[in-house]
Amino acid sequence: MAETFHALYLEKGEAGPKVRIGEVPASVLPDGEVLIRVAYSTINYKDAMMVKGIGYRIKDFPFVPGIDLAGTVEQSSCPDFKPGDQVVLNGYGAGEKFAGGYGAYARAKGEWLVAVPEGWTARDTMAVGTAGVTAMLAAMEFERGGLTPGGGDILVTGASGGLGSMSIAMLSALGYRVVAATGRMGEKAYLEQLGAAEIIPRSELEGGPDKPLMARRWAGCVDAVGGKTLATVIASLDQRGVIAACGLTGGNTFTASLIPFFLRGVRLVGIEGGHGPIDERREAWARIARTLSRDRLDAMTTDAVLDDLPSLADEMLAGRVRGRVVIDVNP
Ligand SMILES: NC(=O)c1ccc[n+]([C@@H]2O[C@H](COP(=O)([O-])OP(=O)(O)OC[C@H]3O[C@@H](n4cnc5c(N)ncnc54)[C@H](OP(=O)(O)O)[C@@H]3O)[C@@H](O)[C@H]2O)c1
Structure with a gap:
């Protein structure tokens, strides 16, 4: 990958973190066996709090939020995943403790990843989140x-x-x-x-x-x-x-x-939606894919881009966002 990538990130400010959109150094990514080219993320209540600098202590700036991400494996030393695989990451500290889904690249341990269910797209998985x-x-x-x-x-x-x-x-x-x-x-x-x-x-x-x-x-x-x-x-x-x-x-x-x-x-x-045993979460994903109909998923999903996130975060904290929002993280 290049030395920088496009992201929404938080920068240290006098009165709390400031939201910026632009290039961040690749060095912000954590260690991990799998490098992912991120296609989509989403916004959860936690993300809204993070984007608004509420309730979190960020140690290292610039910081890339986004607790959910989905995209394509670009490099992998984990035997379970190979380049080209479509994967999802929900939680495990992404976007809270280390760089998360609001950037074009992410790195993660293979044991946290779930393969995008057959017949589903990366965007669908972020509509679920x-x-x-x-x-x-x-x-x-x-x-x-x-x-x-x-x-x-x-x-x-x-x-x-x-x-x-x-x-x-x-x-x-x-x-x-x-x-x-x-x-x-x-x-x-x-x-x-x-x-x-x-x-x-x-x-x-x-x-x-x-x-x-x-x-x-x-x-x-x-x-x-x-x-x-x-x-x-x-x-x-x-x-x-x-x-x-x-x-x-x-x-x-x-x-x-x-x-x-x-x-x-x-x-x-x-319910610990952001952590917990991966086997249970892979079972949950398999059951979601069998249970959730396309009609209902579409009815609750809207699309947005990184630039929309600051205002979306305000709307979410005010209880005004309906259903789920998928974020296209690429410019
Ligand atoms: N345990 C986990 O792992 C886990 C996972 C996901 C989310 N969560 C938590 O679940 C909550 C909802 O998350 P979300 O992503 O669904 O957020 P969301 O999309 O913003 O939905 C929250 C909903 O709560 C209702 N609400 C908002 N403010 C309220 C208030 N002051 N009093 C009563 N109801 C209020 C509103 O529903 P109505 O307009 O319909 O009343 C609002 O749409 C958050 O606290 C989030 O942190 C936890």
Whole structure:
């Protein structure tokens, strides 16, 4: 590769990191067996925070964010991947601890990579991104927890966002009856198109529970919101219900009664969409490829370029981005 590559990067500034778009030295790439020519990335809530310099301490500048990337292997000393292979990387520190997907090149350990599923493109995998992997990992937790389609409603909070949209599309395709909670009731038609059977306003959940045990409403929940919303869901889960705690857009702490855990056997499971055993993640990718229909993927995906990222990050942190956005990282 050349001595520099095109990227969106963060530069040290007096009042916090500054976003720049241009050439960065190839030396910003970490060690790793596989050099990837990146074609696409995406924007996740974490990326929006990173681009806006919120909540992260960056040690080395220039820093290339982007927790997800997909592209073509250019060099590899890993026996599992050869030049020309199409690969995906979700997380493992990309775009948080070392250079990530917002540049034309990335380097990674082979053990973190997943082959782009057959019949899929690099762009498709970025439409899925960490949001989709997390949604499928949540569905796999429901199965481990014994939740079956027909066994009661599954609530998805933060429904119009990336994780929410992915969760609705995949859980409904797996046969679950999905109820979407959103602050954007104007997105009803969109959420129904993804497979939601019912839409409720998120205001029903965000005040917190009024008693330790509320009416049993949900067999399971994929929660993108946290805070008081999560506390409300805990109090209104059915016997042996499972909550996949994924996100914190409504708050990163919560106060809840332990009573539902003891009297209803409620199970609260954290989902680590950005880390975890690669075998589980490769299984999640295989299942996503079998489960997610082209129509639903297209319905939730829009396209953008690196220049759009600063304003997209603002929109995302304000809760105004719908579904998933694929970023073409090349000029
Ligand atoms: N555990 C993991 O590995 C993992 C993986 C992916 C994402 N996440 C987390 O999951 C969350 C969602 O991520 P995302 O990529 O889906 O983000 P996103 O696309 O921005 O979606 C977030 C959604 O949350 C809702 N929301 C926003 N602000 C809110 C508030 N103050 N109170 C209540 N609801 C609010 C909005 O949905 P409505 O407009 O429909 O209400 C918004 O669309 C983030 O916290 C992210 O860090 C975690």
